[in-house]
Amino acid sequence: MxxxxxxxxxxxxxxxxxxxxxxxxxxxxxxxxxxxxxxxxxxxxxxxxxxxxxxxxKIHLAYEGEITHQITKAFTSLTENNMAKEEDYASVQKKVFHVMVECLQNISKHAENRHHIVTSKDGRGIFMISKGESEYNVTTGNTIPNDKVEELQKMLENINSLDKEGLNKLYKQQMKEGRLSDRGGAGLGFIDIARKTGEKLIFCFLPVDETKSFFVLTSTIPRVKE
Amino acid sequence: MPQAIKIKGTDDTPMVILNTEGEGTFEISGRSLPEDVAAFYDPILEWLDAYAENPNKKTIFNFKLEYFNTASSKLLLDVLLKLEEMHDNGHDVLVRWHYPDDDEDMEEAGEEYADIVEVPFEQVSYTVG
Structure with missing residues (x-):
């Protein structure tokens, strides 16, 4: 909680x-x-x-709906343009861009969406990006089947327990041994968000009904260059 | 020799040149976050398989990526593993990993690949703008 x-x-x-x-x-x-x-x-x-x-x-963008590749491209380019105007560090801009791509593609590739599963590969969910004094926050939310919760929770807790070296090791291992899923996911997104931002992933699962939960994930990207 | 591959870059797919003519040009550059990574990279991997049967005397493969997503990182590793295989079979292969001098993440990505694959690997920094 x-x-x-x-x-x-x-x-x-x-x-x-x-x-x-x-x-x-x-x-x-x-x-x-x-x-x-x-x-x-x-x-x-x-x-x-x-x-x-x-x-x-300071929420720059809030969206609920289908998350497609086109949406991913539109949101990332919009945010890119905004950040360029606001003169953030190039390295921060790249990290925000990267986190957005990974979060949005996670939903478009993995989200549970029974109604659209036959006609489309895209998922539904919410997406928000905010800019604080010292950080950007990227939040996504989407429903997932309850039987996936435990596995996902363990994976995220494991990622949060690792330091940068541990994350690099896990990433390499997953890149070498992992296989691309049917929908083109490599299981690398969360690990990479954690190591590129240097921050813990903030997440929770809210029960929706006996079959589904709502999975919320916030990634924080520090604005101050270290 | 397989027929040359020349793919123009877009805002979500890299420019790819695989051409054996002369000393050969082998390059993947730009942005890589395709909707379907496997569909984009499969023809490249197939091309490398065919090329590996009778490669040029020397193969210098240039990566000059501005951005790639994690799904692409897996496929880029597959490309590098093909180059490693060629190297294992006694062919002269060199990987040049170009990164912007202000992009630590891209530099580290190169270091990471250099650690994983056993193939001559050069890191080359360049100045943007």
């Missing part, structure tokens, strides 16, 4: 959570216009609150 809190805090910082709606509303322009044009106030409030929260938490 600790991880859920950590993920939650990354995006919905405590102070935001504690703010009452009015406090949020007083904070941003142009609140009067928003209230004046209210025809369906509840839905506008939602849009506004969503906007405020995205702004506050």
């Amino acid at each position: 600790q991880n859920i809190k950590r993920i939650f805090n990354v995006f919905l910082k405590k102070e935001v959570l504690n703010l009452s709606k009015t406090e949020v509303m007083t904070d941003l322009e142009p609140k009067t216009e928003v209230q004046e044009i209210t025809s369906d106030k509840e839905s506008l409030d939602f849009v506004y609150e969503f906007y405020v929260r995205m702004k506050r938490n």
Whole structure:
């Protein structure tokens, strides 16, 4: 449960959570216009609150839906352009790009999606990227079958238990011995995210029903060059 | 000799030149994050199998990658393993791994491959821009 809190805090910082709606509303322009044009106030409030929260938490991009190769390319190029404008270190930009590609391809290759499995190889899920003072956060969420949870959890815990040298060793071993899955996954993505970011993976599994769980993963990329 | 392969690079697939003419040109460069890695790299691996039967006197294979995803890293290893096999069979093979001088990750990737495959391996840094 600790991880859920950590993920939650990354995006919905405590102070935001504690703010009452009015406090949020007083904070941003142009609140009067928003209230004046209210025809369906509840839905506008939602849009506004969503906007405020995205702004506050510096969420650059939030998406829910099918994750395809085209989406992966579009999101990575959008983020690349944004980062180039904001003059981050080239090495940080490359790492963010890399983490995005791996996370998005993980979903498009592995996500459980019974309805589309016959017609398409793509998965569904959520994707978010935020920029804090000292780091970028890339979060993905997708449903996975319950019988895959234990295996995935063990794999991620193992990755988090290793230092850089251990991760390099595991990567090499997996690259040599691992086989490409039917969908073209090499089982290397998580290991590589951990070693390239130098940060632990933050993850949790939320039970959905007796067959599925929602898998949430946040990767942190430090913005400060070491 | 297999017919030359010349593939133009795109924003998600690398430029590939495999040409035996003259001293030969063997190069994979640019970005590699194809939708289907196996479909992209299989023809390259097949080409190398055919080439290995009667290769040039010397084969200098250049990797000049800007970016590759983890699925591609596995296929790049397969390419390098073909080159290792040629080297094992007594052929003259040299791998040149080019990396931007400000890209530690790409430099480390080269070191990692050099560790795994037993083939003469040169790291070459270049300046971007």
